[in-house]
Amino acid sequence: MSPRSASPIIVQKFGGSSVADAEKIKNVARIIVNTHDQGFRTVAVISAMGDSTDDLVDLAAALSPNPSGREYDALLATGEMISVAAMAMAINAMGYKAVGMNGQQAGVHTEDLHNRARILEIKTEAIENALNEGYIVLVTGFQGINSKGDITTLGRGGSDTSAVALTGALNAERCDIYTDVRGVYSTDPRVVPEAIKIDQISYIEMMELARVGAQVLHPRAVELARQGNIKLCKRSTFELEDCGTMMIGEVATDSNNGVTGIACDNSQARLAMIGCPDNPGVAAEIFGSLAHENISVDMIIQSLGRREGTNDIAFTINSVDIHDATRVLEAVKAKIGADNIAIDKEIAKVSIVGAGMIDRPGIAADMFDALAEACINIKMISTSEIKISCLVEKDQGHDAVRSIHKKFFPHAHTQQGVLLNEKVGY
Amino acid sequence: MSPRSASPIIVQKFGGSSVADAEKIKNVARIIVNTHDQGFRTVAVISAMGDSTDDLVDLAAALSPNPSGREYDALLATGEMISVAAMAMAINAMGYKAVGMNGQQAGVHTEDLHNRARILEIKTEAIENALNEGYIVLVTGFQGINSKGDITTLGRGGSDTSAVALTGALNAERCDIYTDVRGVYSTDPRVVPEAIKIDQISYIEMMELARVGAQVLHPRAVELARQGNIKLCKRSTFELEDCGTMMIGEVATDSNNGVTGIACDNSQARLAMIGCPDNPGVAAEIFGSLAHENISVDMIIQSLGRREGTNDIAFTINSVDIHDATRVLEAVKAKIGADNIAIDKEIAKVSIVGAGMIDRPGIAADMFDALAEACINIKMISTSEIKISCLVEKDQGHDAVRSIHKKFFPHAHTQQGVLLNEKVGY
Numbered sequence: 001m002s003p004r005s006a007s008p009i010i011v012q013k014f015g016g017s018s019v020a021d022a023e024k025i026k027n028v029a030r031i032i033v034n035t036h037d038q039g040f041r042t043v044a045v046i047s048a049m050g051d052s053t054d055d056l057v058d059l060a061a062a063l064s065p066n067p068s069g070r071e072y073d074a075l076l077a078t079g080e081m082i083s084v085a086a087m088a089m090a091i092n093a094m095g096y097k098a099v100g101m102n103g104q105q106a107g108v109h110t111e112d113l114h115n116r117a118r119i120l121e122i123k124t125e126a127i128e129n130a131l132n133e134g135y136i137v138l139v140t141g142f143q144g145i146n147s148k149g150d151i152t153t154l155g156r157g158g159s160d161t162s163a164v165a166l167t168g169a170l171n172a173e174r175c176d177i178y179t180d181v182r183g184v185y186s187t188d189p190r191v192v193p194e195a196i197k198i199d200q201i202s203y204i205e206m207m208e209l210a211r212v213g214a215q216v217l218h219p220r221a222v223e224l225a226r227q228g229n230i231k232l233c234k235r236s237t238f239e240l241e242d243c244g245t246m247m248i249g250e251v252a253t254d255s256n257n258g259v260t261g262i263a264c265d266n267s268q269a270r271l272a273m274i275g276c277p278d279n280p281g282v283a284a285e286i287f288g289s290l291a292h293e294n295i296s297v298d299m300i301i302q303s304l305g306r307r308e309g310t311n312d313i314a315f316t317i318n319s320v321d322i323h324d325a326t327r328v329l330e331a332v333k334a335k336i337g338a339d340n341i342a343i344d345k346e347i348a349k350v351s352i353v354g355a356g357m358i359d360r361p362g363i364a365a366d367m368f369d370a371l372a373e374a375c376i377n378i379k380m381i382s383t384s385e386i387k388i389s390c391l392v393e394k395d396q397g398h399d400a401v402r403s404i405h406k407k408f409f410p411h412a413h414t415q416q417g418v419l420l421n422e423k424v425g426y
Numbered sequence: 427m428s429p430r431s432a433s434p435i436i437v438q439k440f441g442g443s444s445v446a447d448a449e450k451i452k453n454v455a456r457i458i459v460n461t462h463d464q465g466f467r468t469v470a471v472i473s474a475m476g477d478s479t480d481d482l483v484d485l486a487a488a489l490s491p492n493p494s495g496r497e498y499d500a501l502l503a504t505g506e507m508i509s510v511a512a513m514a515m516a517i518n519a520m521g522y523k524a525v526g527m528n529g530q531q532a533g534v535h536t537e538d539l540h541n542r543a544r545i546l547e548i549k550t551e552a553i554e555n556a557l558n559e560g561y562i563v564l565v566t567g568f569q570g571i572n573s574k575g576d577i578t579t580l581g582r583g584g585s586d587t588s589a590v591a592l593t594g595a596l597n598a599e600r601c602d603i604y605t606d607v608r609g610v611y612s613t614d615p616r617v618v619p620e621a622i623k624i625d626q627i628s629y630i631e632m633m634e635l636a637r638v639g640a641q642v643l644h645p646r647a648v649e650l651a652r653q654g655n656i657k658l659c660k661r662s663t664f665e666l667e668d669c670g671t672m673m674i675g676e677v678a679t680d681s682n683n684g685v686t687g688i689a690c691d692n693s694q695a696r697l698a699m700i701g702c703p704d705n706p707g708v709a710a711e712i713f714g715s716l717a718h719e720n721i722s723v724d725m726i727i728q729s730l731g732r733r734e735g736t737n738d739i740a741f742t743i744n745s746v747d748i749h750d751a752t753r754v755l756e757a758v759k760a761k762i763g764a765d766n767i768a769i770d771k772e773i774a775k776v777s778i779v780g781a782g783m784i785d786r787p788g789i790a791a792d793m794f795d796a797l798a799e800a801c802i803n804i805k806m807i808s809t810s811e812i813k814i815s816c817l818v819e820k821d822q823g824h825d826a827v828r829s830i831h832k833k834f835f836p837h838a839h840t841q842q843g844v845l846l847n848e849k850v851g852y
Contacts, residue, residue: 022488056508062448063512064519071518071526075511078504082482085501086489092497093490100497104530105575149531 003041005132009172010035013045013141013163017180018237019083020050022090028237029090031178032136036096041131043170045141045163046087048079069114073143073153077103080140080159087138098136101126103151106137108144108162116155118220119144119162122169139166157218164221168228175230176244177217178237183245184209184216186412187262191398192405194412197242198260202251203232205260205355208387212351213265222247251355258356258363259408264397265349268298269322270380272314273329275305275339282336286313289328295321299349299382299389307339314380316391319345347379348397351389352404364388366407374403429467431558435598436461439471439567439589443606444663445509446476448516454663455516457604458562462522467557469596471567471589472513474505495540499569499579503529506566506585513564524562527552529577532563534570534588542581544646545570545588548595565592583644590647594654601656602670603643604663609671610635610642612838613688617824618831620838623668624686628677629658631686631781634813638777639691648673677781684782684789685834690823691775694724695748696806698740699755701731701765708762712739715754721747725775725808725815733765740806742817745771773805774823777815778830790814792833800829 012032019025028044036042056075060067067075084100091098103110107123130137141159146152154161160177167175184206185195201209203226210219217234225232225247235244251260276282283302290297300315317325322343329341350371357363367388371378376399380391392400406413438458445451454470462468482501486493493501510526517524529536533549556563567585572578580587586603593601610632611621627635629652636645643660651658651673661670677686702708709728716723726741743751748769755767776797783789793814797804802825806817818826832839 022485025489059448059508059512060515063451064515066519067515068518071511071514074526074528075508075515078507078511081504081507082485082501085497085504086485088497089486089490089493089501092494093492098497100500102500 003036003039003131003134005041007039007041009043009131009170010040011043011045011163011167011170011172011175013159013175013177014047014237015159015177015179016047016050016053018178019046019087022086025049025083025086025090028178029087029094031237031240032087033091033094033096036136040173043127043131043137043139043166043172044087045139045159045166046080046083047141047159049083049086052079052082070150073114074151076153077140077143077151080142084138084140091136091138096136097134098138099130100138100140102140103143104145104149106139108139108165110144110146110152110154112146112148112152114150114152117144117146117152119154119165122165124166124169127166127170154220157221160218160221161224164224164228164230164232167230167232168224173231175225175232177232177234179234180237182236182239182242183234184214184261186260186409187401187405188215188264191264192402194405194409196409196412198245200246200248200251201260202249202355203247205251205353205386206247208353208384209261209263212263212353212387212389213267213349214261214263257408258360259352259354260356261353262401262404262408263351263353264401265351266394266397267319268316268347268349268391269319270314270316270344270347270391271322271325271329272312272342272344273333273338274312274342275307275310276313277337278309278311279336282311283313285336286329286332287315289332290317290325293324293328295325295328299380299391301380301382305339310339314342316347316349316380346394347391348394348400349389349391350397350400350404351387352408353387355386357386357388367404370404370407371400374399376400376403429462429465429557429560431467433465433467435469435557435596436466437469437471437589437593437596437598437601439585439601439603440473440663441585441603441605442473442476442479444604445472445513448512450663451475451509451512451516454604455513455520457663457666458513459517459520459522462562466599469553469557469563469565469592469598470513471565471585471592472506472509473567473585475509475512478505478508496576499540500577502579503566503569503577506568510564510566517562517564522562523560524564525556526564526566527556528566529569530571530575532565534565534591536570536572536578536580538572538574538578540576540578543570543572543578545580545591548591550595553592553596580646583647586644586647587650590650590654590656590658593656593658594650599657601651601658603658603660605660606663608662608665608668609660610640610687612686612835613827613831614641614690617690618828620831620835622835622838624671626672626674626677627686628675628781629673631677631779631812632673634779634810635687635689638689638779638813638815639693639775640687640689683834684786685778685780686782687779688827688830688834689777689779690827691777692820692823693745694742694773694775694817695745696740696742696770696773696817697748697751697755698738698768698770699759699764700738700768701733701736702739703763704735704737705762708737709739711762712755712758715758716743716751719750719754721751721754725806725817727806727808731765736765740768742773742775742806772820773817774820774826775815775817776823776826776830777813778834779813781812783812783814793830796830796833797826800825802826802829
């Protein structure tokens with residue numbers, strides 16, 4: 001069955017590992033054509049092939065320590081242009097009509113900002129015309145065009161955002177994010193082979209998981225899906241019979257144990273301003289200065305300092321910001337008269353996320369229990385309504401995740417649970 | 427000295443081998459910046475890095491036996507987008523203002539045709555604005571945009587054409603084509619180490635040399651330069667002190683021996699229709715049918731056939747067209763009642779080109795002499811006002827070129843001539 005102009009639209013997105021070479025491109029072409037044959041008007045967003053974006057990043061690094069955003073975006077955007085043209089060829093070779101569009105041709109208009117522009121509007125006329133003429137439409141992920149006609153990019157992982165934004169703009173039925181895993185797992189299956197695939201997850205849990213370090217979906221994509229109430233599905237390019245993980249508004253929490261997912265983030269560093277005077281405005285001075293330099297702060301803890309009348313203020317940031325943050329803190333230290341700055345890069349942030357947490361007392365205690373059982377010391381704790389994070393020694397991060405997973409998903413840690421996951425390649 | 431808006435414009439073009447890696451890109455960046463520092467408003471057309479276009483061609487071949495022109499062009503055009511963005515970064519890193527433009531941004535409008543579109547118009551406003559704001563402007567070679575907003579390409583070697591067309595549209599002072607050799611040679615220095623670099627050559631000789639197989643400049647670029655009387659120079663990226671070969675309208679012919687260059691083309695095949703009836707319209711039938719299939723024919727010779735009342739009609743075509751041409755000829759043979767078709771792929775076409783040939787009788791005789799001295803048999807001869815071509819056995823092609831070169835450039839074949847060229851790397 002071939003789709004007509006009243007047929008529902010499906011938007012699909014294929015990541016770099018799904019289109020890493022000609023054979024994989026042909027495999028994806030079959031998935032796209034199959035969707036078209038089921039009667040859907042089909043739009044596919046394609047990422048750059050394999051590691052090709054990394055190669056472009058390396059080229060830029062070899063040429064300039066600080067390339068201009070405009071040229072950097074123009075360079076990086078070529079990766080998706082290649083995969084879209086290649087995919088169109090593969091689909092055409094199967095006897096189907098396909099048309100490739102770059103960000104400009106697809107009408108993806110963004111902010112003027114480079115490297116991490118937000119999509120302002122998608123003028124869908126060109127896509128809709130092509131769909132209604134029976135074409136499968138292939139769109140470059142990750143890129144758009146700004147008011148000056150310059151190419152912009154949406155930041156790493158931005159192809160997810162492109163796909164969700166297109167789903168909304170086209171009023172499409174569903175957005176399927178295809179990747180090399182079966183969906184979203186209770187934790188990283190490379191760390192815990194017993195990890196369980198989650199069938200349904202709420203947007204808010206998904207965003208929180210992404211924020212605490214789970215390699216799931218781009219947080220901005222999930223936020224867009226939440227705002228537009230868009231059906232968003234993460235599934236495998238290589239195991240089509242598995243229908244993946246569906247993101248929806250609310251998930252009935254009585255069906256689980258209160259914890260949906262467990263994540264470990266090794267990219268954080270802990271900074272502390274030791275011996276801050278106990279005056280009003282000290283915390284504002286520290287975090288205002290960091291915000292001014294665009295440095296995001298995650299966990300914050302204030303405790304009594306060793307010296308009387310002082311506090312210690314500790315917090316975590318992304319490791320890439322250490323250099324800038326230290327510079328900022330040195331200035332603040334001099335201004336407020338603190339004792340010294342402590343830096344700890346050897347940390348891991350282990351988090352549990354779950355919308356059901358609110359209704360279930362004792363979840364935090366269970367998490368601390370699991371860590372104690374594994375003899376892991378907790379350096380910092382922070383909680384939100386649906387998340388608890390603990391800072392531990394970096395080399396204990398994976399042990400912590402395993403112990404916590406066993407505590408909350410004991411049924412998965414039977415012989416059968418392991419066998420089930422080994423069958424699918426973990 | 428920085429250029430002002432009234433300063434003359436220079437257009438430069440850098441081929442793929444000149445920008446094959448980050449170090450070479452930086453070297454070219456210095457050449458461009460140096461031109462800017464001399465007070466010229468500077469536009470540089472950049473080809474795809476090294477063999478990257480071949481990689482894209484291979485990718486397309488792996489995906490489709492017959493990719494659509496639109497997608498093929500979109501794919502191939504990415505190579506130049508990468509090198510332009512990279513070059514802009516390299517120049518910016520040197521502290522200069524540079525802006526990269528793809529075909530669409532530079533206003534290069536072409537025919538709707540794909541793979542070998544002709545440039546219809548260059549809307550130079552964006553380029554001129556950037557130049558007048560003090561920017562060095564970098565433009566993707568080889569590509570433009572058609573009336574539908576689709577990306578088009580100008581065919582292999584089309585970056586030369588882009589550069590010459592830009593020179594004309596911008597009313598620029600000169601177009602410098604930078605490459606990995608010092609200029610145009612009397613013949614291929616890899617075949618004849620004694621080959622002499624030509625300081626000046628007329629457009630018409632240059633076109634003829636390109637047409638008979640010399641790897642010099644894209645013929646369409648030279649034709650454009652001739653029409654616009656554009657100063658066109660071919661020179662080396664790596665030996666800047668050499669000012670290369672300048673193409674101009676007329677070269678005083680008394681300064682040479684009548685022969686400007688010698689070329690060998692191994693890509694031809696010879697076809698013959700044996701035993702054609704000696705009726706009017708037979709040749710028209712053969713060549714009309716070939717033209718209808720877009721097959722270009724080069725040398726044509728008609729001779730008396732062995733069978734009384736018949737002729738043999740022999741001609742050369744590009745080897746890639748053999749399959750199609752044979753199919754066409756089989757149909758024509760049946761229609762006109764010829765005896766059979768002969769195919770010979772083992773040929774080389776050796777040609778001498780020179781505007782001075784017209785005034786010098788005996789040049790053809792000298793060429794045949796040179797071939798006889800090397801014991802090389804001539805299979806076909808064709809002449810024009812400024813060219814003589816001889817078909818020889820393929821494996822004798824290089825010997826033929828060497829013998830002819832020695833005949834017309836005897837002074838180069840002294841000990842000193844060889845030493846001179848060895849010094850520059852041949």
